[in-house]
Amino acid sequence: MQLYMAPMEGLTVHTYRNVFDAYYGGADKLFTPFIAAEGSHKMKKREICDVTPENNKGLNVVPQIISNDASNFIRFARIIKEMGYEEVNLNLGCPSGTVVSKGKGSGFLGKKKQLDEFLHCIFSELTDINVSVKTRLGLKAPGEIEGLIAIFNRYPIYELIIHPRVREEYYNGKPHIEEFIFAMGASVNPVCYNGDINTSDDYDRIIQACGRELPVMAGRGLIRNPSLFNIIRSGKNAMTDKDTLRRFHDAVYSEYRCTMPGERVVILKMKEIWRYMIDLFEGNAEYARLLKKSHILTDYNIFVNRLFRECELKPE
Numbered sequence: 001m002q003l004y005m006a007p008m009e010g011l012t013v014h015t016y017r018n019v020f021d022a023y024y025g026g027a028d029k030l031f032t033p034f035i036a037a038e039g040s041h042k043m044k045k046r047e048i049c050d051v052t053p054e055n056n057k058g059l060n061v062v063p064q065i066i067s068n069d070a071s072n073f074i075r076f077a078r079i080i081k082e083m084g085y086e087e088v089n090l091n092l093g094c095p096s097g098t099v100v101s102k103g104k105g106s107g108f109l110g111k112k113k114q115l116d117e118f119l120h121c122i123f124s125e126l127t128d129i130n131v132s133v134k135t136r137l138g139l140k141a142p143g144e145i146e147g148l149i150a151i152f153n154r155y156p157i158y159e160l161i162i163h164p165r166v167r168e169e170y171y172n173g174k175p176h177i178e179e180f181i182f183a184m185g186a187s188v189n190p191v192c193y194n195g196d197i198n199t200s201d202d203y204d205r206i207i208q209a210c211g212r213e214l215p216v217m218a219g220r221g222l223i224r225n226p227s228l229f230n231i232i233r234s235g236k237n238a239m240t241d242k243d244t245l246r247r248f249h250d251a252v253y254s255e256y257r258c259t260m261p262g263e264r265v266v267i268l269k270m271k272e273i274w275r276y277m278i279d280l281f282e283g284n285a286e287y288a289r290l291l292k293k294s295h296i297l298t299d300y301n302i303f304v305n306r307l308f309r310e311c312e313l314k315p316e
């Protein structure tokens with residue numbers, strides 16, 4: 001069983017990854033949020049801080065790069081290789097308007113000729129680091145995956161992670177499982193599934209639909225319940241434990257308070273986590289309102305104390 005933590009901008013940063021690993025663990029790979037390789041830019045301080053091995057000790061981290069320029073991708077991949085990494089990931093999935101309008105992320109999927117040339121270039125040059133790819137099914141229609149797989153099959157992609165939605169769907173609606181199964185069968189490169197794995201039943205359903213075990217990546221489901229991988233691995237014998245969750249929360253919170261500039265930023269960052277994690281709690285609507293109104297740490301602390309004291313976790 002291979003389970004991966006998905007890259008999530010603003011969420012799966014090194015502080016979160018480290019606390020996650022200390023309290024839960026169970027991720028075979030942890031992908032960093034994307035680093036934009038652009039123009040003559042150097043890697044930003046914040047990005048270096050996120051990928052530097054010093055801040056990722058004992059974790060199997062895969063740095064992710066977003067770019068549609070082969071020389072920039074190669075330049076950043078080499079910096080990552082020099083840091084000691086064996087794998088770098090190419091983002092072909094980001095659906096955000098600003099990224100897509102520049103022909104990057106899932107925007108690159110609509111420019112097949114340029115994508116082919118880009119892949120040709122990076123795979124010719126980068127012979128000493130494994131390059132994996134995280135993609136969607138296409139820009140507009142799930143059937144686009146057929147032409148994309150034909151391109152991907154020309155290159156030794158270390159692992160092809162497929163989120164079976166198209167760009168226009170962002171993260172809404174249901175993943176297109178049939179198209180994923182087609183892609184899995186047609187790909188000569190190893191494939192990983194990503195999308196809507198929130199419970200161990202979701203995991204079982206995907207493995208059953210695929211007819212064999214394959215690596216699975218989880219994003220929102222893992223932020224919602226950081227014990228998700230332990231539950232999947234234990235065959236549902238593990239329960240989400242409220243005390244551990246509280247200690248995990250407190251550790252993330254404490255890290256953010258030490259490393260972020262001011263309480264407003266800390267609260268914003270904690271709210272991003274709670275956007276998913278609050279769903280674990282029974283009767284959370286009233287508490288979600290309390291969280292929304294928390295603009296200073298005193299209010300935030302009241303929210304956390306009340307939620308953990310007054311709400312039980314939902315049975316999964």
Ligand SMILES: Cc1cc2nc3c(=O)[nH]c(=O)nc-3n(C[C@H](O)[C@H](O)[C@H](O)COP(=O)(O)O)c2cc1C
Nearest residue numbers: 006007008009033034091163195196197218219220
């Ligand atoms: C807030 C947010 C930030 C994300 N940031 C990234 C990113 O930096 N790189 C990337 O490849 N995907 C990113 N994604 C997509 C996730 O990695 C994942 O593909 C998506 O959430 C679907 O998987 P899930 O259903 O398990 O969450 C992001 C998604 C969300 C919701």
